[in-house]
């Protein structure tokens with residue numbers, strides 16, 4: 001029988017208490033992040049800002065500038081922050097100057113590329129934003145199958161540039177996500193079962209360290225840093241460019257299936273079977289959407305191999321009579337342009353859990369939760385298998401290497417009432433599922449705590465702390481899923 005929302009939240013509170021050994025506090029993850037962002041905010045010296053503005057090639061945007069209001073916005077409209085200045089950097093020397101300025105002025109420092117961070121880390125109140133979004137050139141060497149992208153490039157910039165040559169690399173499923181934030185945290189996408197995560201395709205990166213040095217991270221240069229930035233996020237320096245391995249990808253068999261409401265357990269079980277049998281070429285993402293008649297199952301498929309083989313693999317899901325079947329052979333670029341679940345900026349709270357299996361208990365919990373869920377909520381189910389799961393756990397900082405299911409639980413809102421309902425629902429489902437979880441994915445977390453960061457990195461955490469101590473001992477870069485240097 002479906003639980004009422006109150007029963008569901010009570011059950012969640014109990015489950016979370018049992019897991020952590022302490023009751024849930026009233027402080028939400030979002031509020032903790034707000035406190036962190038305001039740390040050390042101090043009045044900013046106007047003469048120092050003028051000096052900085054005259055010393056950079058890029059553009060300094062202060063609250064009196066006409067573009068300030070749009071420049072401070074991030075994709076997640078839950079974060080309405082007012083930095084003291086935003087510096088649209090033109091290159092590494094600008095970034096070094098801004099890093100120096102923020103440290104001299106003792107100001108909080110946020111780093112922004114695509115502005116899509118779930119936890120709003122790329123904007124801060126009263127501090128400085130290093131904005132690399134204007135640095136967005138992508139160059140492709142088709143003969144070597146390598147692309148070099150400046151750090152402000154978006155997923156769509158990379159996809160467009162590489163598809164001209166019939167090439168691609170794993171990028172996220174939303175065209176406006178920044179490839180820097182995406183890759184530094186890991187980078188999941190529709191090609192990951194065939195070619196690994198975005199970070200697995202990284203050949204090298206150029207960075208500016210907090211002490212202003214311009215360095216390279218690759219297998220041969222600063223290999224410790226290269227290991228850390230493949231999953232460890234923006235903790236170690238500001239990246240100016242990234243170089244990726246490309247692969248031949250042209251047309252794919254791809255699209256969505258949408259099923260009638262009220263059949264979640266049966267469809268999730270079928271989904272699990274499809275995932276278990278999927279070859280590397282076939283990547284699938286599931287979604288559970290609320291409706292008045294119960295949860296609806298939705299699925300996105302991308303098969304980058306022989307379409308006949310892809311169609312065979314889809315037979316069990318098609319036999320379950322989807323109400324809508326939009327799977328067809330299409331260009332990879334078309335799929336990538338429409339793959340995102342959220343196509344426009346919106347206020348939301350999202351959290352993330354990694355489950356080694358989508359077992360009967362998890363399926364029952366998700367089914368109960370989506371019966372009577374607020375309308376603006378969703379559970380995205382991203383299975384990890386194939387190439388992304390064959391990389392060794394300690395080969396990169398990105399730690400979701402065991403096959404399993406990453407769950408993104410999200411609630412959107414347009415009004416304060418919707419906000420309360422959405423956030424409460426997301427937290428309740430998260431807390432009930434947490435005992436089944438074995439990790440979290442930093443890029444999809446709209447909340448933070450030291451415990452979550454440790455959970456995200458597992459046995460890689462200690463090594464990350466050592467590398468953080470070496471490259472950012474004062475924790476200048478702390479507005480992120482923060483690895484504390486001690």
Ligand SMILES: Cc1cc2nc3c(=O)[nH]c(=O)nc-3n(C[C@H](O)[C@H](O)[C@H](O)COP(=O)(O)OP(=O)(O)OC[C@H]3O[C@@H](n4cnc5c(N)ncnc54)[C@H](O)[C@@H]3O)c2cc1C
Pocket residue numbers: 075111112113114115116117118121122132151171172173174176177178179180181182183184185186187188189233234235237238239240340341342343443444479480481
């Ligand atoms: C609609 C949507 C769809 C998404 N889809 C996917 C998906 O398919 N797969 C996936 O894996 N993730 C996905 N994500 C999550 C996404 O990967 C993260 O939110 C990521 O942080 C976004 O990167 P960004 O550059 O756009 O964000 P920003 O907010 O600009 O940056 C996020 C953080 O990355 C770090 N950072 C950014 N640029 C630099 C730099 N140049 N140097 C050092 N550090 C830097 C900073 O710590 C910064 O706070 C999605 C997010 C959204 C909102």
